Each structure stands twice: as structure tokens, then as C-alpha cells.
Amino acid sequence: MKPGWILLGLALLLPPFLPISDYTLHIIILVLLWAFVYTSWTVMGRFGLVSLGHGAFLGLGTYTTALLWNHYGLSPWLGLPLGVIVAVAVALVIGYPCSRLKVVGHYFALVTLALTEVVRLSIVAWRDVTGGSLGMTPNTVPPNSFEAMQFTRFTWYWVALAAWAIGLYVWHRVDRSMTRAAMDAISDDETAAAAVGIDVTRQKLAVTTISAAMTAVGGALIGQYQMYLNPETMAGVGVSLQIVFAAISGGMYVILGPTVGAVLTIVLQEFLRILFGTRFIGAAATIYGIMLILFIIFMPTGICGVIVDKLRKRRA
Amino acid sequence: MLEVAGLEAGYGGFRALHDIALTVEAGEAVAVVGPNGAGKTTLMRAISGLLAPRAGRVVFEGTDLAAVPPHRIVERGIAHVPENRRLFPRLTVEENLKMGAFSPAARPHFAERLEWVYSLFPRMRERRAQVAGTMSGGEQQMCAIGRALMSKPKLLLMDEPSAGLAPVIVDQVFDLVRRIRQEGFTVLIVEQNVRQVLELVDRAYVLEVGTIRKSGTAAALKSDPAIREAYLGI
């Protein structure tokens, strides 16, 4: 490894020790956690599997964890893996027929969109247990309880950093593995891929499983960190689109793309929120919406995609 | 009437036609023959504006068609019966014919031309309310020719009107083309059925791998030994 990378890695360990405000640390943690979720989305999104349903996996992960804790006192350390299992099971139930029956493009997007709405509406409908659209709060215990997965902000930083780093590692592995050549072939031309002996269904299911599992982990962590779950912000179309957009604006073909997307969207949102205050609710999101449209029209490969392109051209 | 010079056209990195020169005089019937993949369809598409030429000129009645937006070429008097007919399968016969009269100049004459097309092809009158995709191949070809005639073109381009049809129907289609000639239309026709098309046209061009290899009157080509061997199987 080059010394530059080691330095960078060390720098990442610093923030909690720096004299920064609690608020800044909070934003950094949010960026890391969401960057992890966005990275998870690109694990499948970059292969042409554009899911508008990742809110479903996010919601399943976070609600399974929190509900088991609140109603059965099951530690999130056990609840989280169960949430992941649930999310993966759902992903396979949808993903298997999708890849077998070649449900792609618009149809894939709409199926996943229906899925995320099913999860959101089920949470709302099951309001006696989940708190419905008012949301729910995991039962609190004194801070820094390992069993309850409730930490101080200081500790959360490490958890978020670890999750993010693992996310990047998985992305990297998927990128390097055999799957990649295969999936590139798949997203370009399914019949061609099948003709050269690539098991399209298996490869698609593999990335779908990884992506759904990671998203569920991300959802559970975000729920535990914020100590508040709401079906609108943790499941449904809204958050699903948010995931897609952040990933795309950062650049889904580059490892740090989704992270850049997270920095961009969260920092921008916070910045605009502070700039406009509460007097203009909606102003921040309005600008964000315009940016998204511009991104997709003018920079479909995202910020990182454009940068990488430029660098490559300069080298050539 | 039509003058093509130095024409080059292709798809992506592939050059399907190079340096094509071809003329059609008013009142003539001219054929383009050649093996599969020679570029015949590409030539027709380049003339009617479906495909933008890369180089060269397509001049129709003194106007360079490069300056005319593709959808306005039909108004100038060129109608194209595309390869494989390309009817709108879920529109009725009459609606297909209506699309043929879409251009503003043709619309006022819709009723009279419809009558005229129906009198040319009485079969189409019977089938007027039928969905085009459900008709037989021969009927679909009639409808496709009728649709092109609805714009009352000065030059009719036909791309393999006999392809994919049973031998009996092929004869009928050639009869149709002959009638259209008699109506006074100028025709540029692409055919694989060289023997029959040479009975029909005044002149022909032989297109092979994107270039014109030979041209001449139908009679001259019919007696050309190379043509006889390659296309007429004699």
C-alpha cells in the first residue's frame, strides 16, 4: 500500500478527537452511514439493475431490528442479522422471478417500486405494533449500552466508519471478482452473456443478495443511531429515490462515487437548511431537485465518473 | 427527376454504400437488383430521408434533399414502400391509408384518393375496417403500396414488394406494379426476383457490396452473360 493511503486511513481515525462541534460529528456520521447505503445500492445498480425499491430493504432491516428489541427485548446484535435475513428473503422472492423472466428496465424499476410501497404501507397498516406513520423509537437504555446497540456519538463514529469501510471493501471485491466481467456482459447484452456461458440468473441474484443485505444493515444502523424510525423516511418511494439519486449524482461506476453522493446531498441539504432557515421550508429540497435533473441530463455518470474520465483523458 | 451522385451511407462505423450514381427520369421504371446485403435497402432509405447520407447528393427535381427535413421529403413527391411493408399492425386498413395522406398537401384530397386506391385495389375496400396486422402478406403489400399512393407521389420507391410472398401472390404483386406504371407513376424498385422485375422495368442497376457494378436497359441486362449466370440462373 502506498504511504498516501495509509496517511488517509489515519486521517479518517481523527475526527472524534478533533475540536469539532457535536453537530459536525453528527453530520459526518450521517454521511458515513448513508454512504454505506448508497454504496450498497450501486453494488447492483451499476449492472443495470436499477432498483427503485431499496427503501424496502432499508425498512425491513431497521424495523425488524427495532421491533424485536422493543417487543421481545432481543438485542439488535441478533435482531440486525434477522433483519438482514428477512430483507434477503424478500429480495430473492422478487429477484428470482425478475431474472428468470427477464424483467428489466422500466418493468424492473416498477416492480421494485411496488415492493417498496408494499413494505411502507405494511408498516403503516400494522400501526398497533410499529406506531404507523407516526414512527417509533427504540426503547432506550443508559447510553453506550453495547447490548442495546445504543452508543454515544463518539462510539457511533467508529461504528459508522467501520460499516462504510466494509461497504467499500465489498464493492471492491464485487468489482474485482469474476462477477464483474460477467455482469458487464449481462447489462450490455443478456443474450450474448448467456451465449458465452455466463449464468445470468445466478450472477444477478448474487449482487441482489449482497446489495439487499448491506442495505438492511445500513437501515438498522441508521435506525439505531437516530433512535427514531418512520415509514416515510425509512421505507417507500421517497427514500428509494433518494438512494438512487445520491448514488447516481456521485457516480455509480466509481468506488467512492456513492460516498461523494452522500457528502454532496447531506452537506448540501444541511447547508441550504441553515442558509434558508425554517422560513423557507422546501427551498433546500427545491434546489436539490433541480440539481438532480441537471445531473442526469448532463452528468449521467456522476461527479466521480466525470472526474475519472477527465483523468483518464489527460493520461492518454 | 432523381439524380444521385457520389452517395455514401452507412451505419455506425460501417459503410454500406460508396460512390453511388444513379438517375431516374420522369415516367421511367428503374430497378435496383443485387444480392442480399448489397445495400439496396440502404440506398432506398438514403433517398427517402430515413437515413442521412454521409456524402454525396440526392437531387430530386432540382432540389438537393439534404436541405429538406426528412419528414418533408414525402411532400416533395417521393413515397417509399419500405422493406417488409411496415404497416401499422394495430391500425385498420383505412387508418393506415389515412397515415399515407398525413402531409398537409395531401389531406384535402383524402376522400378522393381513398376512392382511387380502393378502385385500384378493390380488396382493400372490403378490408377497410380490418386491423392491418391480421391480413395476409399479399393484402398487406397492397395496403402498403396503397398507403404510399395516398400522397400521390411523383416517384414511388418500392423495396422488395414480392419478398416473403407465395409464388402466386408474387405474380399478383408484379401485376399491381405494372398497373401502377400504367397509371403513369415513376417507379424505382428494388427486387431479388430479377427475372420478373426485368420484364417490368426500362432500365436496371446492379448493386453489389455497396457499389454499382453494372447498369443498362432491361433488355441489355437480360442478355448479359454474367447477369444471366448470377441472377437468372441460366
Add this chain to the structure above:
Amino acid sequence: MDIFLVEAIVNGILLGGILALLALGLNLIFGVIDVVWIAYAELVMCGMYAIYWLYAVHGVPLPIAAPIAIVFVAILGVLVHKLIISPILGSAPINQLLATGGLLFFLQSFATLLFGADFRNIGLRLPIVEVGELFVSFARLLAFGVALLGMLGLWLFLKRTYVGTAIRAIAQDREIMVLMGVDPSRVYLITSALGGGLAGLASALLVLQYDVHPFIGLSFGPITFMICVLGGLGSMVGGFIAAFIMSQIISVGGFYTSIELSYVLAFLLFIVMIFVRPQGLFGVKS
């Protein structure tokens, strides 16, 4: 039979009218331009706010406010096409879908900026019609009737006029349209205006029954997509019938369970349908 069940069925039919109108608009755009406007229901929201603003804030009478709103949304439709779709017409379809997804965010938040997140009501009280033991809201009856008329008008337009025929034809063979003398980009614009106009009409009918708020699109946008696909994307008749199937599931399902679960049922049906019959109930296999 239980009178409340009958009421649920009747309300389902009445809801079906508006859903059919929306599905028709979306279907038209999909069939012709081959893009899914994810923000379609948000255009309806814009129309609702336009009527609210004209009628409730400025006192413009409804019969004037409604047509203005329809034209307004039709213009929005044209702008969507010109500014968002047409620059990326050649890129992957999914990009077009996502670009209109960005529009969804934009319209929601812009509405929040202008009107706040509160629920707004135009404050018009229409009577309840009593048929035997049955109570039906006049607003819904009116909406149903106007929606049917709107669809009939569209059908006549598509059937009778040259442009209408071209709109149906272009969905069947895009490439050869220029041979007919049709300028596809013009047909796209007209279709976008029509799609917008239909959304505008739906907004005028919905604002009679529902409060408007920036996120109202999310409550019937997804179901509209599902209806289009269920009926067979591009198939108008299919969309029409699918709208009534879905609205019955929602209305009668809501009667037996809860409104959310009835939507869950509708979406699950959609997912299963995609797997069993991807071309939709009445779609043509491509």
C-alpha cells in the same frame, strides 16, 4: 347485501373513473414517447394547487379556474418534454425515468416552498346524493362523469384526427413515421401537452374531493403506474379496465381491512401479474 359494501363498490367505481383518466394520460406518454413520467402525479398536484390558488385565494370562479389549470398543466407537460426528456431522448430509458424522478422531488419541494406542507382545501361543500339507502358524494359523481367525458373526448381525438391517428401509429412503428410526413418531435410535444392536459383535468376533479398538499402525488402516483402496466403499457383499453379492477381492490379491500392493506394487496397483485403476464392483461406481446 351489506349497504356499506355496496357503497364501497360504488365508490370504487367512481374512483376508477379518475384513475382510468390518469392511467390513460400516462399510458399515452409511455406509448408514444417510450418514457415513464415518474412525476406524473406531481403534475396533478400542481394543477390542484393552481385551482386552490385561483379559486380559494383569489376568488376566480371554478368554471374558469379549472380550464386555466388544465392549460397550465398541459404547458407543464410540454415543458417537461422540452426541458427534461428531449435532451436525453437518446440515452437509456432508465435515465429518462430518473430525470422525471428528480422532477418529482423538485415539484414536491417547490410546492412546499410556495404553499407550506399544510393540507389545503378549496372549501367547497358539494351535497351528498341519496339514492335509496345509498349516500354518494356529488363531487365523486361529477368527477366520474367528467372523467368519462374526458376519456371519450380523447378517444374521439385519437380516432378521428390525423394527429390522433399519428399518435397511435407512432407507438407501433416509430421509424417509418417520417415516411408518412410526420415529424416525430412534434408528435411528442403534442402528446406531452395532451398527457399534461389529462393530468390537469384529473386535478380539477380531485381537488373537489381531496385536500391538496405537496406529497399528495405519492398517494396515487404509484398506483397509476401499476394500472398502466397491469393494463399493458401502451394499451388504452387495458388501462381503462385495469383502473376499475385496482379501484375495486382498493375500495372493497379497504372496506374489509384497512386502506393501507388494500393498497398492499393491489401492489402485490401487480408484482404477481408482472411475473405471470408481463405484457399486462390486454397488452400485445412484443
